[in-house]
Amino acid sequence: MLTLRDLNLFYGADSGSETQQTQVIFNLNLDFSKGEKVAIIGPSGAGKSSLLHHIYQQLQDQAALCSQAQGLVDNLSIYHNIYMGALARHHWSYNLVNLIKPFKSHLNKVQSICQQLELDQALDKKVDQLSGGQRQRVALGRAVYQQQAVFIGDEPFSAIDPLMARRLITKLFDLHETVIMVVHDRDLALSHFDRVIALCQGQLALDSHEETVNQAKITELYQKTLVASQQALFTDPQTKVTDPQAKALDTENIKHSDEQLKDVG
Numbered sequence: 001m002l003t004l005r006d007l008n009l010f011y012g013a014d015s016g017s018e019t020q021q022t023q024v025i026f027n028l029n030l031d032f033s034k035g036e037k038v039a040i041i042g043p044s045g046a047g048k049s050s051l052l053h054h055i056y057q058q059l060q061d062q063a064a065l066c067s068q069a070q071g072l073v074d075n076l077s078i079y080h081n082i083y084m085g086a087l088a089r090h091h092w093s094y095n096l097v098n099l100i101k102p103f104k105s106h107l108n109k110v111q112s113i114c115q116q117l118e119l120d121q122a123l124d125k126k127v128d129q130l131s132g133g134q135r136q137r138v139a140l141g142r143a144v145y146q147q148q149a150v151f152i153g154d155e156p157f158s159a160i161d162p163l164m165a166r167r168l169i170t171k172l173f174d175l176h177e178t179v180i181m182v183v184h185d186r187d188l189a190l191s192h193f194d195r196v197i198a199l200c201q202g203q204l205a206l207d208s209h210e211e212t213v214n215q216a217k218i219t220e221l222y223q224k225t226l227v228a229s230q231q232a233l234f235t236d237p238q239t240k241v242t243d244p245q246a247k248a249l250d251t252e253n254i255k256h257s258d259e260q261l262k263d264v265g
């Protein structure tokens, strides 16, 4: 379905000057097949969202994206926000009429999606009156209503309790042939997805297609990243030389400072 070869992704001006660009994905090679349920995990800043948006750009004509930003229109209702998923399927005049006076067929379909997503709110309620988890389910509903074969989600369950997230992921799997999703819940990734990919500092760190991925390996990966970021923090920015003793000393000092802060608080 999608092949990525030597993928490098950058942010910043494309002026040919290296200094103006920040590289976030490095020489990534991945293949995605139809029917796969893929979880992308990794520490914060690893490049997961950047990769996911690149994947969406490649698969746009067959994929629905549920992004972190959600893009809900606050002063419109649940119904209208979810219906937006169907805009591309209809002529603008049809959409306009339906916006003013919703058709029964769409009302029924949107109601059914809400039931599946356990969103038991009146369809005419404005989304600015919803909780974070309810808003997330409206965004999910809009992506589902696009009725695409591929669902691409960027932490679509971050504001939803873990038990409900497990029920919803099963529904999403039923509704989409292929799912590629960034998830922070590592247990959910391991227990519900048939493939887990881990990124670390823009590089592929684990792929369950290539090797066994379990909780121990994932924990080790996150610990390595923590150590690497601490080392970067205590590296002299002038000389780029790391002094392990200074590092240990500084860590101690920080710990003490934290304790002092707590004591004062």
Ligand SMILES: Nc1ncnc2c1ncn2[C@@H]1O[C@H](COP(=O)(O)OP(=O)(O)OP(=O)(O)O)[C@@H](O)[C@H]1O
Pocket: 011, 012, 022, 024, 042, 043, 044, 045, 046, 047, 048, 049, 050, 051
């Ligand atoms: N628009 C942008 N411009 C410049 N740099 C960016 C931009 N968006 C993200 N980055 C940088 O790219 C790197 C990867 O970001 P990305 O959002 O892909 O990571 P992530 O793994 O999804 O992180 P998180 O789990 O925190 O959402 C980070 O260092 C981030 O600071």
